[in-house]
Amino acid sequence: MLSGVRSAARRKLFRADPADLLGVANWPEAGVAGHHQQQHWWAALEHNFVLESTDDEYGGVVVDADRLPADKAAFARSLAASLSYWKSVGKKGVWLKLPVDRAEFVPLAVKEGFKYHHAEESYLMMTYWIPDEPNMLPANASHQVGVGGFVINDQMEVLVVQEKYCGSSLDGVWKLPTGFILASEEIYTGASREVKEETGVDTEFVDVVAFRHAHNVAFQKSDLFFICMLRPVSSEIKIDETEIQAAKWMPLEEFVKQPFIQEDHMFQKIMDICIQCLRKCYCGLTPHHVVSRFDDRTSTLYYNVAEPEDVNCSAT
Amino acid sequence: MLSGVRSAARRKLFRADPADLLGVANWPEAGVAGHHQQQHWWAALEHNFVLESTDDEYGGVVVDADRLPADKAAFARSLAASLSYWKSVGKKGVWLKLPVDRAEFVPLAVKEGFKYHHAEESYLMMTYWIPDEPNMLPANASHQVGVGGFVINDQMEVLVVQEKYCGSSLDGVWKLPTGFILASEEIYTGASREVKEETGVDTEFVDVVAFRHAHNVAFQKSDLFFICMLRPVSSEIKIDETEIQAAKWMPLEEFVKQPFIQEDHMFQKIMDICIQCLRKCYCGLTPHHVVSRFDDRTSTLYYNVAEPEDVNCSAT
Numbered sequence: 001m002l003s004g005v006r007s008a009a010r011r012k013l014f015r016a017d018p019a020d021l022l023g024v025a026n027w028p029e030a031g032v033a034g035h036h037q038q039q040h041w042w043a044a045l046e047h048n049f050v051l052e053s054t055d056d057e058y059g060g061v062v063v064d065a066d067r068l069p070a071d072k073a074a075f076a077r078s079l080a081a082s083l084s085y086w087k088s089v090g091k092k093g094v095w096l097k098l099p100v101d102r103a104e105f106v107p108l109a110v111k112e113g114f115k116y117h118h119a120e121e122s123y124l125m126m127t128y129w130i131p132d133e134p135n136m137l138p139a140n141a142s143h144q145v146g147v148g149g150f151v152i153n154d155q156m157e158v159l160v161v162q163e164k165y166c167g168s169s170l171d172g173v174w175k176l177p178t179g180f181i182l183a184s185e186e187i188y189t190g191a192s193r194e195v196k197e198e199t200g201v202d203t204e205f206v207d208v209v210a211f212r213h214a215h216n217v218a219f220q221k222s223d224l225f226f227i228c229m230l231r232p233v234s235s236e237i238k239i240d241e242t243e244i245q246a247a248k249w250m251p252l253e254e255f256v257k258q259p260f261i262q263e264d265h266m267f268q269k270i271m272d273i274c275i276q277c278l279r280k281c282y283c284g285l286t287p288h289h290v291v292s293r294f295d296d297r298t299s300t301l302y303y304n305v306a307e308p309e310d311v312n313c314s315a316t
Numbered sequence: 317m318l319s320g321v322r323s324a325a326r327r328k329l330f331r332a333d334p335a336d337l338l339g340v341a342n343w344p345e346a347g348v349a350g351h352h353q354q355q356h357w358w359a360a361l362e363h364n365f366v367l368e369s370t371d372d373e374y375g376g377v378v379v380d381a382d383r384l385p386a387d388k389a390a391f392a393r394s395l396a397a398s399l400s401y402w403k404s405v406g407k408k409g410v411w412l413k414l415p416v417d418r419a420e421f422v423p424l425a426v427k428e429g430f431k432y433h434h435a436e437e438s439y440l441m442m443t444y445w446i447p448d449e450p451n452m453l454p455a456n457a458s459h460q461v462g463v464g465g466f467v468i469n470d471q472m473e474v475l476v477v478q479e480k481y482c483g484s485s486l487d488g489v490w491k492l493p494t495g496f497i498l499a500s501e502e503i504y505t506g507a508s509r510e511v512k513e514e515t516g517v518d519t520e521f522v523d524v525v526a527f528r529h530a531h532n533v534a535f536q537k538s539d540l541f542f543i544c545m546l547r548p549v550s551s552e553i554k555i556d557e558t559e560i561q562a563a564k565w566m567p568l569e570e571f572v573k574q575p576f577i578q579e580d581h582m583f584q585k586i587m588d589i590c591i592q593c594l595r596k597c598y599c600g601l602t603p604h605h606v607v608s609r610f611d612d613r614t615s616t617l618y619y620n621v622a623e624p625e626d627v628n629c630s631a632t
Contacts, residue, residue, distance in 0.1 A: 058481055103426040106440075107419040116416060118535060119435035120456075124422075125535070136558070140436075141457040141537040142499060165374055170610070183458060184531040184538060210601070214615035215500040219434060219441065221457040222500060224540065242452070266608035266617060273619050283599060283620060285526070292582035294486070299530035301582060303589050304599060304620065 049081035053094075058136070060093035061086055065123070068102055076108045083112065087130055093137045094128040144218060146225040147191040148178040150274045151203055151232050157249035159232065161198050164245045173260045174250055178225075186300055188287050191228040199247040200238030203230035207284030208302055209273050212266070227270055229277055229284060365397040369410075374452070376409035377402055381439070384418055392424045399428065403446055409453045410444040460534060462541040463507040464494040466590045467519055467548050473565035475548065477514050480561050489576045490566055494541075502616055504603050507544040515563040516554030519546035523600030524618055525589050528582070543586055545593055545600060 052064040063082075069075045079096075086094060096114055098105050100122055114126040118140035129135040151159035160174035177198040181190030188205035195203050206229040217223040239247045252275075261267040276282035285302040292299070368380040379398075385391045395412075402410060412430055414421050416438055430442040434456035445451040467475035476490035493514040497506030504521035511519050522545040533539040555563045568591075577583040592598035601618040608615070 100426055100432060103423040106422040110416055110419040115437050116435040116440055117437075119432040119440060120536075121431050121433075124432055124435060124440060138534060139460070139496065139499070140535065141460050142497070143459040143461050143540070144455070144457050145459050145538075145540070180455065181458070183455070183536075187529060210617055210619035212606070212615050212617050213503060213603075214611075214613055217611075218454055219456065220436075220499075222461075224459070224461070260609070264609050266606040266610065266615070269604070269606055269617055269619075285601070287529075288585070290528070290582040290585055293576070293580050294582065295530075295533075297530055299528050299582070301526055301528050301585055303526035303585075 049078045050085050051078050051082040053082075056093070056095070058092060059090070060095065060137075061091050062095045063097065065097040065099055068098075068105070072104055072108060075102075075105050076112075079109060079112050083128065083130075092129065092131050093135075094130065096126045096128070098124050098126060100124075141221075143222045143224050145181050145187070145190075146178060146223060147181055147187055147194060148176045148225065148227050149191045149195040149203065149230045150176055150209070150227065150277075151195055151201065151230045152252065152274075152278065153232050153235065153249060155249075156252045158252050158255045159195065159199055159201055159237075159247070160250045160255060161239070161247045162245040164243055170260065174248070174255060174258065175260075176227075177247075186287070187226050187228065187302075188300075191226070191230060195230060197240050198244050200234075200236060201232055202234040203232050205229075205287070206231055207277075207286045209277050209282065209284040210270065227273070229274065365394045366401050367394050367398045369398075372409070372411070374408060375406075376411065376453075377407050378411045379413065381413040381415055384414075384421070388420055388424060391418075391421050392428075395425060395428050399444065399446075408445065408447050409451075410446065412442045412444070414440050414442065416440075457537075459538045459540050461497050461503070461506075462494060462539060463497055463503055463510060464492045464541065464543050465507045465511040465519065465546045466492055466525070466543065466593075467511055467517065467546045468568065468590075468594065469548050469551065469565060471565075472568045474568050474571045475511065475515055475517055475553075475563070476566045476571060477555070477563045478561040480559055486576065490564070490571060490574060491576075492543075493563075502603070503542050503544065503618075504616075507542070507546060511546060513556050514560050516550075516552060517548055518550040519548050521545075521603070522547055523593075523602045525593050525598065525600040526586065543589070545590065 051069075052067040053061040054064065056062055069078050083094070094114075095117075096109055098109065103124075106124060106126075109126050112128075114128045117125040117127045117137070119125065125140075127137055129137060149159070153159075159177065161177050162172070162174060163170065166173070177195045179190070179194035179198070181187060182193075185193070187208065192203050192205055195201055208226050209229050210227045212223075212225040212227070214223045214225070235249070237247050237249075239245075255261070256271050256275075261271055273282060277284060283304050285304050287300045287302050289298055290301045291297075367385075368383040369377040370380065372378055385394050399410070410430075411433075412425055414425065419440075422440060422442075425442050428444075430444045433441040433443045433453070435441065441456075443453055445453060465475070469475075475493065477493050478488070478490060479486065482489070493511045495506070495510035495514070497503060498509075501509070503524065508519050508521055511517055524542050525545050526543045528539075528541040528543070530539045530541070551565070553563050553565075555561075571577070572587050572591075577587055589598060593600060599620050601620050603616045603618050605614055606617045607613075
């Protein structure tokens with residue numbers, strides 16, 4: 001599993017300190033390049049044209065976005081020279097992050113053969129795969145992640161909403177509160193936050209009871225939607241008027257009898273699962289913090305903790 | 317839950333047919349704009365400058381990427397005129413998809429106040445939020461999705477690999493085959509594919525036994541990693557030499573005793589779960605195709621199908 005370039009050692013590939021020039025020219029890799037190409041990057045070094053960059057763990061380079069040339073002409077010259085140089089020393093992938101205030105460099109990089117990889121509000125990441133073999137660079141993010149909250153009180157009433165912008169097929173339908181999780185947000189906090197935002201009700205996360213995987217949703221990306229069981233710890237409703245038309249506590253039976261659930265294979269299945277959970281016939285996945293030396297990160301592992309009396313172990 | 321712009325009705329916002337001009341000028345929304353602004357877009361209409369676009373479901377517009385002006389000057393003029401016009405008619409979000417062969421338009425759109433939203437190899441999506449209120453446009457994809465395969469044979473041997481590019485902390489470690497799922501790929505097919513690619517072994521998917529959620533992984537995005545139980549249906553090993561150093565069947569006991577598992581909280585927990593599965597003390601989530609009228613899509617719902625004899629129901 002390629003873990004991306006972020007964990008790459010950030011050592012310098014090359015700084016055009018004149019004292020280094022001879023040393024670089026004597027690198028053994030230089031011998032594999034053609035005479036013309038050598039001349040090209042040698043000239044580039046002499047003129048201090050090669051873009052500042054660091055090596056990544058996979059034989060590639062990451063251009064330093066904070067030390068790009070000042071103007072278009074210098075960037076175009078440096079980019080061409082750098083590519084020749086990187087090719088001559090056998091580099092593989094090139095990562096070029098162009099901050100939004102360097103947007104005028106984008107067409108120049110495209111002209112040089114760079115491809116778009118991904119973009120965030122503040123930058124566009126472009127890549128160039130040098131080897132004459134299949135591109136091994138990791139893909140960009142592929143999924144959006146949504147959560148839905150099944151919140152039921154002691155009177156067996158479900159917390160439901162009517163959305164303002166739901167498309168005509170859902171007009172008048174009472175549904176579970178749903179939403180997308182925010183950047184770096186946990187599923188268990190995201191589910192409670194969405195319920196709180198849409199309805200004003202405070203909840204405690206119980207478990208993930210199921211998840212749905214769908215494709216070609218927004219921007220042709222895929223979607224993972226986690227159905228979460230939540231326990232209400234307050235009851236008063238106060239809706240978010242920008243997104244929600246109405247919210248209320250609705251008897252479970254009445255909720256399930258709505259035609260949009262009765263006539264929909266997916267919603268029917270989801271409600272079956274939630275009702276099995278209530279009867280304690282179903283075991284969802286609960287979040288547990290785990291630490292790993294593998295990537296020195298704390299993360300959340302969701303798994304099923306069955307009570308000993310709930311399972312019949314047949315040891316192998 | 318905003319479901320993105322793809323499902324938006326693709327009706328025309330405006331085509332500069334001279335016969336329509338008077339009708340448009342008489343739209344009630346026009347009255348709210350200032351005299352200067354009205355003059356501006358009126359002039360734009362007369363000169364056929366407004367970019368071709370369609371409405372989305374959320375009061376926004378989607379510029380038609382196939383009908384952009386031919387050159388930079390015309391694009392800059394049209395973009396400014398279009399923004400004035402869209403503002404004057406109370407539009408909210410503007411989606412501007414610039415194909416890679418129109419990269420020269422990127423700096424012009426940035427100059428006009430557009431922001432980067434996301435990019436794929438063939439295009440850059442830019443957005444402009446017109447209202448003087450918080451931006452309600454949906455975020456771009458937030459997650460990459462990985463899979464790991466726990467494949468164990470009748471001799472209680474686990475299928476393990478050594479990766480070529482794994483970082484020094486994992487040097488010499490035997491681990492489960494892992495990888496990212498491809499665009500629009502299912503978790504259950506992705507897990508089997510990765511095992512096949514890395515080891516040559518054919519498998520049948522059993523279930524998702526747990527998943528891990530981590531943040532700030534590649535490109536600051538989050539990562540969902542699904543641990544999958546797979547049943548081998550072949551045994552001969554043939555490795556993918558570009559990614560894998562070695563693969564073999566390793567006794568479960570020996571695999572678990574490796575220091576990188578013994579000393580790692582996360583891997584220990586994952587192995588505990590896999591062993592519980594083998595003992596039938598644990599119930600993972602199995603994939604089921606579901607169809608929903610909600611978005612007219614077939615998708616996969618992962619849930620826990622406990623055998624009746626495996627659970628003690630205590631009906632509420």
